[in-house]
Amino acid sequence: xxxxxxxxxxxxxxxxxxxxxxxxxxxxxxxxxxxxxxxxxxxxxxxxxxxxxxxxxxxxxxxxxxxxxxxxxxxxxxxxxxxxxxxxxxxxxxxxxxxxxxxxxxxxxxxxxxxxxxxxxxxxxxxxxxxxxxxxxxxxxxxxxxxxxxxxxxxxxxxxxxxxxxxxxxxxxxxxxxxxxxxxxxxxxxxxxxxxxxxxxxxxxxxxxxxxxxxxxxxxxxxxxxxxxxxxxxxxxx
Amino acid sequence: xxxxxxxxxxxxxxxxxxxxxxxxxxxxxxxxxxxxxxxxxxxxxxxxxxxxxxxxxxxxxxxxxxxxxxxxxxxxxxxxxxxxxxxxxxxxxxxxxxxxxxxxxxxxxxxxxxxxxxxxxxxxxxxxxxxxxxxxxxxxxxxxxxxxxxxxxxxxxxxxxxxxxxxxxxxxxxxxxxxxxxxxxxxxxxxxxxxxxxxxxxxxxxxxxxxxxxxxxxxxxxxxxxxxxxxxxxxxxxxxxxxxxxxxxxxxxxxxxxxxxxxxxxxxxxxxxxxxxxxxxxxxxxxxxxxxxxxxxxxxxxxxxxxxx
Amino acid sequence: xxxxxxxxxxxxxxxxxxxxxxxxxxxxxxxxxxxxxxxxxxxxxxxxxxxxxxxxxxxxxxxxxxxxxxxxxxxxxxxxxxxxxxxxxxxxxxxxxxxxxx
Numbered sequence: 001x002x003x004x005x006x007x008x009x010x011x012x013x014x015x016x017x018x019x020x021x022x023x024x025x026x027x028x029x030x031x032x033x034x035x036x037x038x039x040x041x042x043x044x045x046x047x048x049x050x051x052x053x054x055x056x057x058x059x060x061x062x063x064x065x066x067x068x069x070x071x072x073x074x075x076x077x078x079x080x081x082x083x084x085x086x087x088x089x090x091x092x093x094x095x096x097x098x099x100x101x102x103x104x105x106x107x108x109x110x111x112x113x114x115x116x117x118x119x120x121x122x123x124x125x126x127x128x129x130x131x132x133x134x135x136x137x138x139x140x141x142x143x144x145x146x147x148x149x150x151x152x153x154x155x156x157x158x159x160x161x162x163x164x165x166x167x168x169x170x171x172x173x174x175x176x177x178x179x180x181x182x183x184x185x186x187x188x189x190x191x192x193x194x195x196x197x198x199x200x201x202x203x204x205x206x207x208x209x210x211x212x213x214x215x216x217x218x219x220x221x222x223x224x225x226x227x228x229x230x231x232x233x234x235x236x237x238x
Numbered sequence: 239x240x241x242x243x244x245x246x247x248x249x250x251x252x253x254x255x256x257x258x259x260x261x262x263x264x265x266x267x268x269x270x271x272x273x274x275x276x277x278x279x280x281x282x283x284x285x286x287x288x289x290x291x292x293x294x295x296x297x298x299x300x301x302x303x304x305x306x307x308x309x310x311x312x313x314x315x316x317x318x319x320x321x322x323x324x325x326x327x328x329x330x331x332x333x334x335x336x337x338x339x340x341x342x343x344x345x346x347x348x349x350x351x352x353x354x355x356x357x358x359x360x361x362x363x364x365x366x367x368x369x370x371x372x373x374x375x376x377x378x379x380x381x382x383x384x385x386x387x388x389x390x391x392x393x394x395x396x397x398x399x400x401x402x403x404x405x406x407x408x409x410x411x412x413x414x415x416x417x418x419x420x421x422x423x424x425x426x427x428x429x430x431x432x433x434x435x436x437x438x439x440x441x442x443x444x445x446x447x448x449x450x451x452x453x454x455x456x457x458x459x460x461x462x463x464x465x466x467x468x469x470x471x472x473x474x475x476x477x478x479x480x481x482x483x484x485x486x487x488x489x490x491x492x493x494x495x496x497x498x499x500x501x502x503x504x505x506x507x508x509x510x511x512x513x514x515x516x517x518x519x520x521x522x523x524x525x526x527x528x529x530x531x532x533x534x535x536x537x538x539x540x541x542x543x544x545x546x547x
Numbered sequence: 548x549x550x551x552x553x554x555x556x557x558x559x560x561x562x563x564x565x566x567x568x569x570x571x572x573x574x575x576x577x578x579x580x581x582x583x584x585x586x587x588x589x590x591x592x593x594x595x596x597x598x599x600x601x602x603x604x605x606x607x608x609x610x611x612x613x614x615x616x617x618x619x620x621x622x623x624x625x626x627x628x629x630x631x632x633x634x635x636x637x638x639x640x641x642x643x644x645x646x647x648x649x
Contacts, residue, residue: 049504052497059493062486081422081430087447087509088500089458090421091397095374095406096492102378103489121358121367122421125403129371144363152429153360154290170286170328171363181364183371209375211368212332221365223285224332227276231302231336234275235313235344258572278569278581281625288548293598293627295573296581320574 001116001137001190003041003073009194010035010071023050024073025057031199036061036109039073039127046123047080051093054127058100067108069202072101074128075117094126101130110202115140115184129183133201136175136184143173169220180220182211249468254392255416257467259301259316262352265467266474267305267314274303276333284327286362295321298329302337308475310347313337319354319395326355326400327362331369338376341385348386348478349377351408356423357399370400377407378484386410386481390470391417392450392463398423409481409547412461412473413450419458420448442525446509451524451532455513456499457541464529482545491546499541516541551595551603553610560588560620561647568646571639578631580643583623591619597628609633613640622647 001009003024007017015028017037022044027036038054040046061070079090105111113131118141128134128142136142147165151158165172169180178184188197212228215221249265257265264272276282278296287294299321305314315334317324334351341349358366377387389405391397392414397405402421405411413419422430424438437443446452453459460477463469482488503512513521516539527535536542561584571579586592593610613619617640624643631639 048496048500052493052500055489055493056497059486059489063490079421081427083427083436083447084504084507086420086422086427087452087506087512088503089453089456089496091402091419092406092458092492093496094421095403096489096496098374098403099378099407099484099492100489102375103484103486106378106382107486122399122403125367125371125374125400129368130374144358144367145360149429150360150363156290164289168286168289170365171361173363177364178368181368183364183368209372211372212335215365215368221328221368224328224335224365224369227282227329227332228336228339230282231275231333232340232343235304235337235340260569278579279567279583291548291598293548293573293596293629295579295627296569296625318572320572320577 001139003075003116006073006114006116006194010198012195021050023053025053030195034066034068036068036070037073038070040076040123041073043075043077043118045077045080046094046126047082047085048088048090048093051097051126055097055100058097058104061109062104062107069110069112070101070104071198072111072113072127072131074113074115074119076119076123076127078120079122094122097126098130105132110205112198112201115142117141120144132205133185134183135201136179136187137190138187140175141173142175142178142184146173177220180215180218182213182215182218182221185214249471250466252467254414254465254467254470255394258320259318259352259354262467263301263303263305263314263316266471267307268309271306272303272314273305274301275337276302282329284329284362286328290361292361298327298333299324300330300333302333307347307471313341313344313346313349314352315350316352317354317393319393322359323356324354324393324395325357325359326366326369327359328365328369330359331366331373335369335372335376338373338380341380342383345383345385348388349380350474351387351389353389353391353397353401353405354393354395355397355399355401356395357401367400370404373404374407377404381409381484386478388412388474388477388481390474391419391459392465392470393417396420396448410477411459412463412470412477413453413459414463414465415450416465417450418444418448419453445525452509454536455516455518455539455542457495457544460543462529462532462536482547488546495544495546549597549600551597551606553593553607555591555611555614557589557591557614557618557620559618561618561622561644563648565647565649568643570643570646573627573629575629576631576635578626578628578636578639580639581625582643582647584621584647585623586621588621591622591624593624593626595626595628599628599630605633609636613637617641617644619644
């Protein structure tokens, strides 16, 4: 699905969403109220400049006090890899964007991620993974690192990694594996109206962070939830 | 649940860079006060590394627990940069997430994170990446509850990838000369964009671009430490006392601070150009400055100290 | 990965009362050693996980030498090896025993 198709499916009465240099901002009327939209389109890498444009839009929404949901649409590359970005503090800018989204969520704006294309590494963490609930459309391709790069870093042959990827969701790229890890909560049905599915997600938002429970249930992160709870239990003693 | 004993060492003499994670924690805390959660004797080891024929560690490369700092209770996590580059695997990440969630009910005086990480452990990439996202949400929850989260960065693996993002979520950061904070590592940039974009073998360039002094001068870190455990302890105590609130005002201020940084320095090719514009008289001399001379230089840079984090 | 386990009988227990200790780090050319005082006072067990296969006899000799020198009765010793040389292994084992005697 393209961004234009997604927006058409969400906003039957029109919208003000614009895409400039791969950065998505705007909003539209939704379910008797409205929805803010921010994001990254067209497999664009996210650098310091883009991160601050998106965080500005999120903070403006929080300051408006309208408590409207914020939809974070993502088809990005990884973080922009450059000397300039690191010199200017890319870690601070990406963290700032994530903080803005987490603040919005705490301030009564439901935050929903929608990944419909690629995303990876720091860009994925600062956008889609900083929302309360992350939905995906079939065909989305989130990853930490592609397998050829994993092969390079781990010094393992690519064909061996490809073979392992079939049985081991914990390291392999792709939507199914991110669903199994609990990072992606739900895969939407492109055959059904999108607005209704997003409306249902917003209506059924749960408090807290349930990603480790999902990862355990789905088998992609078998031990994380138990470890976190064991730490909490030991910390509570003595 | 007595934690395993580690060699005790003198905090004034112990190099932060050279010390192991466990040595750092034991020497940082009030003597004898550290109590480890899920200590090595529990053998909570990675279920995934054997698939890659890689050795495991009894603590999965992170030490978490409770300690006293000047008599006050703090929760502490310390990454071991020498094991798998300190990277976030499933258990490693879940121990940090659990510690932060525990802080919400225990209400310690602070949570200290001793970063030493290359980012996500690729053999457990999806688990590591998701744990980083959970950690960031948990830190925000802890900060919003009024508990400072302080990052200490000076280990051999630096603070890269998702670790750099987590550092950016913390209330305050202390960094030493050897501490590097960045998202993409030098080798990653060079591999993807070529040596003309970033020559990873040029160590001086790496230190100028990502090192502790640059981060401190531009306000990316709040304290600069000599490479000793006692210097980091003193910085942690100081920073706990002046942690910014987590609210809209703070983030609006951070937005303005970062926008202004890019407007002023966005055309600079090298850190020395930025330092010159910040008003540093002899930018070329910064890398060789000792801690005292550097502190004096920082005290004249307005951008270095702020509550916009 | 290769797993090796060696069991020894010692002439005496290791002095001291420290219940457990850990030393070293799993890294290239290094290893971590976890020592626990959980066995009968005349028994010592050393269990090793190593990514470098085929060095069983070397490990056996290093462990036997350590047991003879330190008389680590009562200890279960667990090693995660990152490819350490025998002299490093000996050094760490003796360091570990000293921590337990404190």
